[in-house]
Amino acid sequence: MSITWVLRPEDVARIRFAFSPMWELVASLRTLQQPARQSIHLPWLKAVRPRLAGLDLTELLALVPPAGYLADFVTPPPDTPMPDFAAELDRVRRTSPELAHAEAGELAGLAHAEAGELAGRDPAVLERFMADPEAGVARVADALEAYWEKCFAEFWPRVYALLERDVLGRSRQLAQGGARELFAGLDPAVEWTGERLMIDRPWCHQGGLHGDGLVLVPSAFYWPSVAVMSAPYQSMLVYPVLGVGTLWEQGPPPAPGALAALIGRSRARILLALAEPSTTTALATRMSLTPGAVSQHLGVLSGGGLTVGMRLGKQVVYRRTPAGDTLAGQP
Template identity: 80%
Template sequence: MWVLKPEDVARIRFAFSPLWELVASLRTLQDPARQSVHLPWIKAVRPRLAELDLAELFALIPPKGYLADFLTPPPDTPLPDFAAELDRVRLTPPDRVATEARHVKGTDPAIIDRIVADPAGAVARVTEALRAYWEACFAEFWPRVYGLLERDVLRRSRQLAQGGAKALFAALDPAVNWTGEQLIVDRPWCETGGLHGDGLVLVPTAFYWPSVAVMSAPYQSTLVYPVLGVGTLWEQGPPPAPGALAALIGRSRAQILLALAEPTTTSALAGRMSLTPGAVSQHLGVLSDGGLAVGMRVGKQVVYRRTPTGDALAAGSAPVS
């Protein structure tokens, strides 16, 4: 349970983390039945695992229960770079590595003992193992995961701006309850009290889905929650465009208009539509000129959404049979 003062609520921020997804995916590999939604990814990467040494990672990331927090430092920017996150893991103090390794239960005790005996060497090996695993099994899939997480952050940010903390937390997850002062998370968790003056980070996740997770001191207070729409993550290509809409404005523009049901960026649309960013930008320009979409600046990015006219046109089209 966290007690959030008004200044804490004002410091709520969203971020998503390639490293968190990478670490959570190692749990997915150990218990595929828990997350059958990711079976297409598991089937794609399983043949590649034989060339990797993941023993120490699996020891620190058991199928359930506590996993070593130093592997998932809370994101310090809205969209951290994987290499920068990996550097943060590499710089973890050895005593913290040893302490957290001792807390992990249900894995090979001999490997845990080896990590505790030489935490400096262990963090170097683990960092390298994460890098190799990322390159072999995750980097090519990250744009797809990125697009899903980005859409969720944009949706939740708008929800927070329009309805405040009450609306945000009410829709976040059934395990999260906001009383107006206390944020109660239904997870085994020993801390009770206020935040630490550095705000609360909300991190959507596809690979820890459908669970929530929390982190606190000595880390920044962080709540990891399941992303919406995870069932669409491994769909091949964009949804089919309704025939009437496609005939009216073109199939690619129709698909983009449908995708703009949730605010998103040009780069995320390009990945989702399997088009170049330049092509998506041109289509968005036509949709904007026609009054069907509008761009708005959020930080350093321009986010596009449908206008009410665009909503009406999308809703009034019948799908192709």
């Protein structure tokens, strides 16, 4: 079974990348329910388990069961490349009661059909939500905000840095090799024929996009699976982020002694980290340095012809020059 999207030339031209703090937050609810599925996130789980006391996640877990369909309104597709959590939460709060009722109703129907076999799909909780979906959306948004503040906000910079590296690397891949090269390396569940994008998922759908292009969203907490959204939402494909195994590593990678002796340990680590383009903020998080210190080091590296900055929207993204690649030992 698979989803097949027909991409016209204008759809291919409108492929864009984004990442979403709300998507990661909601996906982490499944990690809470099925820790064995994502043992890679055990360091995060151990840190947040004690913080769950006092949080009422009952309604959220009914809308986001451990497997299968989840209520789409809690994960609106990102409408900018780098949305912040507050903006995405506001979009959730503005969900129409009719849409929320319909999506909760679909979950309730699945819960009854499965006779409660899947934990989290509690028909009584969903029916309470459906009785007053406007109030239900408000409660769910409040629960998302509380969960974010208590269990996720402090970890977001680390996740952000990983997602940013993936987006910058794949954007370069798309620019250099086109859609064929991009989709070939995205995930084994995704196949591109030159006209059709086929995604291996447990339900069938065939058709074109809806004139809105395609948003590609990397995810650490939905890893290793893929997910899709389509009408009435922006067409979106969620795929597993690269490098998720490094997410909870402590500290930056060490710098080789000779390179550190030549240009300094912090600058050597930054130069090595720029194997993939990155912003000052992401580098600061990864290097455990202040943004100001990273900016100073980048100034020296750029002055020496080893790195160069390029503006991407409101962000300045740094990458190594060929001379920087040579010094870092890369061909």
